[in-house]
Amino acid sequence: MYFIWEKILQNKAVSTASSRPHRRLIFLAAFFALWCVTICLRLFWLQVVAYGDYSQRAARQQQRSIEVSPVRGNIYDRNGNELAMTAQVDSVFAVPSEISSVPQAAAQLARALGADRAEIASRLRAGHAFAWVARKIDKDASARVRALNLKGIYFQKESRRFYPKQQLAAQVLGYVGLDDEGLGGIEHSFDERLKGQPGRMLISMDAKHRWFGRVEKEPDPGENVVLTIDENIQHVAERELDRAMADSHAEAGTVIVENPHTGEILALANRPVFNANSLNGAGAKYLKNRAVSDIYEPGSTFKLVTLAAAIEEKLTTPSEVVDCQMGSITVNGLLIHDHKPYGLLTVAQVLENSSDVGAIKIALRLGDERFDHYIRAFGFGSQTGIELPGETRGITRPASRWSKVSIGAISMGQEIGVSAMQLVSMATTIANDGVYMPPRLVAGVTAPRSAQQSITFHPAQGRRVISTNTAAQMKRMMEGVVLSGTGKKAILDGYSSAGKTGTAQKVDSVTGAYSHRKHVASFAGFAPLNDPAITVLVILDSPEGAQEGGLVAAPVFSRVAQQVLEYLNVPHDIELRDPKRLTLRAQVKTEDVTEGAPDRIVGEAETAQQSAPAPVAASETKLVPAAYRPAGNPAPPPAAAAVPAPVPVRGTIVLDAVGGIAVPDFHGKSLRACLEQAQTIGLELEVSGSGVAQSQSPAAGARIPPGGHVTVRFGR
Amino acid sequence: MAARELNITGMITPVRRSVAGITPEFYFAKAIDNSRLVLAVDPRSRREIRILFSSACALFLVLMFYTWQHFGALEYGYKIEAQKSEYERLVESNRALKLEEAQLRDPGRIELMAREMGLDSPSPGQIVRLESDVPGVQVVAQATPIAVIPAAQ
Numbered sequence A: 001m002y003f004i005w006e007k008i009l010q011n012k013a014v015s016t017a018s019s020r021p022h023r024r025l026i027f028l029a030a031f032f033a034l035w036c037v038t039i040c041l042r043l044f045w046l047q048v049v050a051y052g053d054y055s056q057r058a059a060r061q062q063q064r065s066i067e068v069s070p071v072r073g074n075i076y077d078r079n080g081n082e083l084a085m086t087a088q089v090d091s092v093f094a095v096p097s098e099i100s101s102v103p104q105a106a107a108q109l110a111r112a113l114g115a116d117r118a119e120i121a122s123r124l125r126a127g128h129a130f131a132w133v134a135r136k137i138d139k140d141a142s143a144r145v146r147a148l149n150l151k152g153i154y155f156q157k158e159s160r161r162f163y164p165k166q167q168l169a170a171q172v173l174g175y176v177g178l179d180d181e182g183l184g185g186i187e188h189s190f191d192e193r194l195k196g197q198p199g200r201m202l203i204s205m206d207a208k209h210r211w212f213g214r215v216e217k218e219p220d221p222g223e224n225v226v227l228t229i230d231e232n233i234q235h236v237a238e239r240e241l242d243r244a245m246a247d248s249h250a251e252a253g254t255v256i257v258e259n260p261h262t263g264e265i266l267a268l269a270n271r272p273v274f275n276a277n278s279l280n281g282a283g284a285k286y287l288k289n290r291a292v293s294d295i296y297e298p299g300s301t302f303k304l305v306t307l308a309a310a311i312e313e314k315l316t317t318p319s320e321v322v323d324c325q326m327g328s329i330t331v332n333g334l335l336i337h338d339h340k341p342y343g344l345l346t347v348a349q350v351l352e353n354s355s356d357v358g359a360i361k362i363a364l365r366l367g368d369e370r371f372d373h374y375i376r377a378f379g380f381g382s383q384t385g386i387e388l389p390g391e392t393r394g395i396t397r398p399a400s401r402w403s404k405v406s407i408g409a410i411s412m413g414q415e416i417g418v419s420a421m422q423l424v425s426m427a428t429t430i431a432n433d434g435v436y437m438p439p440r441l442v443a444g445v446t447a448p449r450s451a452q453q454s455i456t457f458h459p460a461q462g463r464r465v466i467s468t469n470t471a472a473q474m475k476r477m478m479e480g481v482v483l484s485g486t487g488k489k490a491i492l493d494g495y496s497s498a499g500k501t502g503t504a505q506k507v508d509s510v511t512g513a514y515s516h517r518k519h520v521a522s523f524a525g526f527a528p529l530n531d532p533a534i535t536v537l538v539i540l541d542s543p544e545g546a547q548e549g550g551l552v553a554a555p556v557f558s559r560v561a562q563q564v565l566e567y568l569n570v571p572h573d574i575e576l577r578d579p580k581r582l583t584l585r586a587q588v589k590t591e592d593v594t595e596g597a598p599d600r601i602v603g604e605a606e607t608a609q610q611s612a613p614a615p616v617a618a619s620e621t622k623l624v625p626a627a628y629r630p631a632g633n634p635a636p637p638p639a640a641a642a643v644p645a646p647v648p649v650r651g652t653i654v655l656d657a658v659g660g661i662a663v664p665d666f667h668g669k670s671l672r673a674c675l676e677q678a679q680t681i682g683l684e685l686e687v688s689g690s691g692v693a694q695s696q697s698p699a700a701g702a703r704i705p706p707g708g709h710v711t712v713r714f715g716r
Numbered sequence B: 001m002a003a004r005e006l007n008i009t010g011m012i013t014p015v016r017r018s019v020a021g022i023t024p025e026f027y028f029a030k031a032i033d034n035s036r037l038v039l040a041v042d043p044r045s046r047r048e049i050r051i052l053f054s055s056a057c058a059l060f061l062v063l064m065f066y067t068w069q070h071f072g073a074l075e076y077g078y079k080i081e082a083q084k085s086e087y088e089r090l091v092e093s094n095r096a097l098k099l100e101e102a103q104l105r106d107p108g109r110i111e112l113m114a115r116e117m118g119l120d121s122p123s124p125g126q127i128v129r130l131e132s133d134v135p136g137v138q139v140v141a142q143a144t145p146i147a148v149i150p151a152a153q
Helices: A002-014 A020-049 A051-062 A102-113 A117-126 A139-148 A185-189 A191-195 A231-248 A299-312 A347-353 A356-366 A368-377 A406-411 A420-431 A468-484 A554-567 A579-586 A604-611 A671-681 B002-006 B043-104 B107-116
Strands: A063-068 A082-094 A131-137 A153-162 A199-205 A211-217 A224-227 A252-258 A265-271 A321-323 A328-331 A334-337 A344-346 A442-446 A498-507 A514-527 A534-541 A652-656 A684-688 A692-697 A709-715 B013-017 B025-029 B127-130 B142-144
Touching (some): A102 A117, A102 A131, A102 A139, A153 B043, A231 A554, A231 B107, A299 A468, A299 A498, A299 A514, A328 A356, A347 A468, A420 A468, A420 A514, A420 A534, A468 A498, A498 A554, A671 A709
Parallel strands (some): A684 A709
Antiparallel strands (some): A082 A131, A199 A211, A224 A442, A252 A265, A498 A514, A652 B142, A692 A709
């Protein structure tokens, strides 16, 4: 412009008469100047004045804010095996406005997903911009929907919870809802720590919705929970419980395996059970954890509390002779019969034979207050504090509200409601030399990305209930129950064992009275005797046919304890294949294991039953009365059992703990360093991955024969 | 008239054209030789043109550089996003593989397969432990065809 203007001025200086060419140039210049100014003004308007509005519009078009779901933490067993994990799966959604024919699309989708066509069609019609078609579907279903290549159908990744061990420890682990919120078990109890914190992502997209930038606040993944459960012990417990359920056709069952010294729950099995991978409308019957939420009258197993309290108070000794009055006793005007007319029995024999009269006489020495004190000291009437939801505290009335016959009823396990967890804790207290250890299911919580997934368990504070001396006497008497009493089926091969059987009547929900047909068979015991490694409780609800605890529950204890002790490498304290012990176990008759009073405590007992507070509403809890065996209705005798033949030893597995080479610790070393070290000491390495050593098998310190193989996994 | 105003010198070759009733016009072809004309160099103009040209080049270079950076950043944004997506895909793939491994290690599944192969749980006493003075040490088991029969039998 300037140069044109200069030229104009120059030309004007030399121009002659006519000024027309100058005027044209001026007009042209003015026109261009005006055009330029207009453009500049417009630019100023767009980029300065209207900057805010246009940048907001651009941001709305190009940017999206997305909440990023955190990855839910895993649940591990005590050895680091995954019991619950999260993985991404496809969810299908539709943009209904893009679908040309809703009925046709619904039909195709229904076929691919195996879902209801009408429901899919109604969902597609309900929304305009977005409609879920199916959420968290498996890979095969996702592939089928992709193959349809339907317009308006899109996929989105969502997290889904998987339980790789299927129904193992299902009630312990619990389950999650559609939005990954914990709804039962550990998933519910530790939901806050497992779920983590969501993050946010601000993404920039182009016109083709491709992402070209993002600013993210990373989500905080959930923490991992490590249980005290041992996957293999749990499997043994569940397998034997399944076998017992199949043999006895019981309605329900529970097996608990506990470490008596620390209170760690090694296995907690319930039947019936569900598979959390596909709930399919499983009801409360399957979902509830009977071990903590169901209450039942324990029956003869409660005699352990009666006798332990009396011995602790020095009111009796195991060798004291008690007159069982040929099987009947009058307590404050009420006649109570024993299941057999016993005469003189020692206190130990009272326990072995489960004499109700003997137990009542011992309890009468205690009195209401002292007896109630010991009941509560053993943990009854309060929650154990185990990390599971829905735990009941049972039904335990204070001594001030006992009737005149309560002491007699409670001494033989009636008029009191307990949970399986409370009962196993009672047995654990005796096994742990009189110290009550609160049962615990969670070893700890680890950081989200921590490689180490097994941690040291710190037991809760224990409290002394009975003296070591009393506990030792109780252990001896409980061993007598197994060797000479109603618990012969609990004899182990190569290990000593001790326990108490229980056969408790259930209340008939129709009549409100004790049922003659339905019982709860139980056995609580521990092994080995002198330094118990495990406490095991077995409960079978309403077995058919044989219903005595000694016949139905004790064998389950025997199988579970035998396998678990072998698995834990507990040294044998008894000679293996002792023919006397094996014969004792094999030749058990029904009359040997019968226990409980043949007659109910009429009147007072029924009044107490009806006045008991209602059971926990969330479960099908029923109060189950104490053992009952009508004198004229004995159970059919079991089939004669032959002495078991010695197991043929086809081969031997040898564990040479002295010889061999100790496996070094390869953790954190490079591949080359590992190979050199392995070569030096004469081991074969099998490697996978790249980077530094992350894990190895066998573990560091294990002994293997020279030339043995060690597998090392590398990673970054 | 035109010739007079323009003050033209040189050879003039008149060409007469006449149209009825109109004054004849004469066209003259004039050969003009400007070969001896020397244009004076205008340094100011040349300098101005140089400045203009340099400014235009500089502006062009700046614009090109800015455009290159802008689209380069967009391209890198796409690549970074692709890499992040690939990373997330691999992490998820790793998680899925761990899940699969956990499913394959299900004790129930392994027991079923073992029984189908004819294996059975060892009976009590079939595992012989040689005592070690280091408690708790792990030992890898070895199978031997030699049967160990306890002395009591």
